[in-house]
Amino acid sequence: MSIIKVENLGKKYIIGHDLNAGGAFRSRALRDTLTHTARGLYQRLRHPLSPNVENTEIEELWALKNLEFEIEAGDRVGIIGRNGAGKSTLLKVLSRITEPTTGRIEIDGRVASLLEVGTGFHPELSGRENIFLNGAILGMTRSEIKAKFDEIVEFSEIERFLDTPVKRFSSGMYVRLAFAVAAHLEPDILIVDEVLAVGDAQFQKKCLGKMEEVGKEGRTVLFVSHNMAMISNLCQTGIVLNEGELEFFGQVSDAVTKYYQASNQRDAAHEREFKSDAAELLGAELIGLSNLSDITIHDELIVRMRYRIKKQIDGKCVPNFHFFVSDGSYAFVDSAKDVTSMPPGVYCAECKIPRQFLNEGAYFVGVALTTYFETGPWKIEFFDKNALTFNVVDPMDERSNRYGYGGPIPGVVRPQLDWSIAKESQ
Amino acid sequence: MSKLVIEAGKVNRRYFKDLMSYRELFLLLAWRDVLVRYKQTIIGVAWSVLRPLLTMIVFTIVFGRLAKMPSEGVAYPILVYAAMLPWQFFSNTVNEGGNSLISNASMISKVYFPRIIIPTTAMVVSLIDFLISILILSTLMVWYQHVPTWKVVFLPMFLGLAAIAALGITFLISALNVKYRDFRHVLPFIVQIGLYISPVGFSSTVVPEKWRLIYSLNPMVGVIDGFRWAIIGNTPMYWPGFWLSVGLALLLLVTGFGFFRRMEREFADVI
Numbered sequence: 216m217s218i219i220k221v222e223n224l225g226k227k228y229i230i231g232h233d234l235n236a237g238g239a240f241r242s243r244a245l246r247d248t249l250t251h252t253a254r255g256l257y258q259r260l261r262h263p264l265s266p267n268v269e270n271t272e273i274e275e276l277w278a279l280k281n282l283e284f285e286i287e288a289g290d291r292v293g294i295i296g297r298n299g300a301g302k303s304t305l306l307k308v309l310s311r312i313t314e315p316t317t318g319r320i321e322i323d324g325r326v327a328s329l330l331e332v333g334t335g336f337h338p339e340l341s342g343r344e345n346i347f348l349n350g351a352i353l354g355m356t357r358s359e360i361k362a363k364f365d366e367i368v369e370f371s372e373i374e375r376f377l378d379t380p381v382k383r384f385s386s387g388m389y390v391r392l393a394f395a396v397a398a399h400l401e402p403d404i405l406i407v408d409e410v411l412a413v414g415d416a417q418f419q420k421k422c423l424g425k426m427e428e429v430g431k432e433g434r435t436v437l438f439v440s441h442n443m444a445m446i447s448n449l450c451q452t453g454i455v456l457n458e459g460e461l462e463f464f465g466q467v468s469d470a471v472t473k474y475y476q477a478s479n480q481r482d483a484a485h486e487r488e489f490k491s492d493a494a495e496l497l498g499a500e501l502i503g504l505s506n507l508s509d510i511t512i513h514d515e516l517i518v519r520m521r522y523r524i525k526k527q528i529d530g531k532c533v534p535n536f537h538f539f540v541s542d543g544s545y546a547f548v549d550s551a552k553d554v555t556s557m558p559p560g561v562y563c564a565e566c567k568i569p570r571q572f573l574n575e576g577a578y579f580v581g582v583a584l585t586t587y588f589e590t591g592p593w594k595i596e597f598f599d600k601n602a603l604t605f606n607v608v609d610p611m612d613e614r615s616n617r618y619g620y621g622g623p624i625p626g627v628v629r630p631q632l633d634w635s636i637a638k639e640s641q
Numbered sequence: 642m643s644k645l646v647i648e649a650g651k652v653n654r655r656y657f658k659d660l661m662s663y664r665e666l667f668l669l670l671a672w673r674d675v676l677v678r679y680k681q682t683i684i685g686v687a688w689s690v691l692r693p694l695l696t697m698i699v700f701t702i703v704f705g706r707l708a709k710m711p712s713e714g715v716a717y718p719i720l721v722y723a724a725m726l727p728w729q730f731f732s733n734t735v736n737e738g739g740n741s742l743i744s745n746a747s748m749i750s751k752v753y754f755p756r757i758i759i760p761t762t763a764m765v766v767s768l769i770d771f772l773i774s775i776l777i778l779s780t781l782m783v784w785y786q787h788v789p790t791w792k793v794v795f796l797p798m799f800l801g802l803a804a805i806a807a808l809g810i811t812f813l814i815s816a817l818n819v820k821y822r823d824f825r826h827v828l829p830f831i832v833q834i835g836l837y838i839s840p841v842g843f844s845s846t847v848v849p850e851k852w853r854l855i856y857s858l859n860p861m862v863g864v865i866d867g868f869r870w871a872i873i874g875n876t877p878m879y880w881p882g883f884w885l886s887v888g889l890a891l892l893l894l895v896t897g898f899g900f901f902r903r904m905e906r907e908f909a910d911v912i
Contacts, residue, residue: 311753320647
């Protein structure tokens, strides 16, 4: 059963000419409106027959366009996209902070949204008072907060400072208290913006654990992050937004792949240059892909990079490829073998990924050139972390060595090693 | 829990139900504002005592001693202070409430709740100040040995009228303040003028009879006259003016609320 249903959702912002920071059309000064109206009136009087000239200073911006999707109860949904793709606007519309310009949303449950850490915290009030205040702002009732008070305090690890005004808190304590309150929300739908980016690593881990727990309890979670590892860990479903439009909705691993592909194309298009004073990246490509980005586990793949050495370098320039899996963690790194010194010129470096080596999944390739000197530290000439991406699929044929098993086979590698089985006794 | 439907351009039908379910937040926010105000206890309380007291002294000297205005047969400080009570309540609500959305901007852009809660909480703080002022007035009355009559039981009714007028204007101004940020600078000026055109420093009996009804177009005239009628006891009440004030205050509340609801939709985008 779908818990959130979005139809033809759009959100338009009006962008003014005299923008202040942030770019959105903020509040106008009354003075501007008055002078503007007066000027318009004056123009009317002077040229009563001229057409009404629309204000050209104003521009429309659709932060969201024609979004359609349905989210099932209990889904954990990751929303990804570049900056300005509309992620935060979508969360704001879903949590009723702002109204949509077009379309319709049906929500079947209690929503709590966490778009900022410690919304409504008052610096003059004590930790205890702020727990009640923040809880109420996030939608908890007083009795709920009372019932969970001890748990919240314990989670936040600030027992000793409960009666200290939060303005005396360190930023770490502040964040911990704020999260502790948020973590004990029990809505049907939890909407979380990129708030986990703050706080120390250990506490982040604790929060992630808590969020996973929330998901396991059957609550629906909508989660925005730039951290693909977090997204893939936490969510099953992914939504990719691109310039306000729904680019993809489906399996989270596919969504992550889509996102990386889009960002690769963008890098190429935006001619972001990877170079140093001594070398530059000219291009990178994959050879052997069946369609846009797929190979099967039985295919070989060649990764190729072209680069120019611009001047004599008195070290060894070693091309290397970095392979990442979809959550952003490393699969492996490999550097070229037996490199000798390279005189200036254009080079092409290739490396072959053997068949039956990588497991199913999305991979990202970073291309880099590193100079190693006889003595002293090495130097990275360039490193394009998201140069290429490909997808390995299992065609599930007889070579796949599955014996009819259709489920996922875990692991980054999927070698077919040499086996021998010998009968030893009856 | 019934299904929530958000549709572009449609009015939220559950608005009042929402308001009910957020009443705890209203109480907590009011509690926060009161707490913050009186956290630095000495300054907080002293300020709410001193301000009306000083204004009262100035008015007593200027209107009572220098201009020799009539005092309705009561000590001039009591005449002034009886009017200062509702005026202070009204102007504090409008001042605080008018800027309340801006000062809570981060909350408005980060979480949903019926926005009307915010300007309304400003009234709760003003109410606490009002109660403190009642104590001061009682002290004054003991000092001048003035005994109120039975009419004093009607005081809450006039306070209610002040609240209605204050809320209506607060809704209007707070919404305007979000859209037109420099309105903030105009607001204290308007409130200041209000103090002089309302019968705070003088009795409204100085207004010629034929102008009384027009003078009552200011809802605070009805409120202040009512306070004096209830507290001083022997001042006559100009009832037609009072009912006009009631009507206008209600009209203000309805239009203020309607305007607020219309503007509310874009608060988060604009603030």
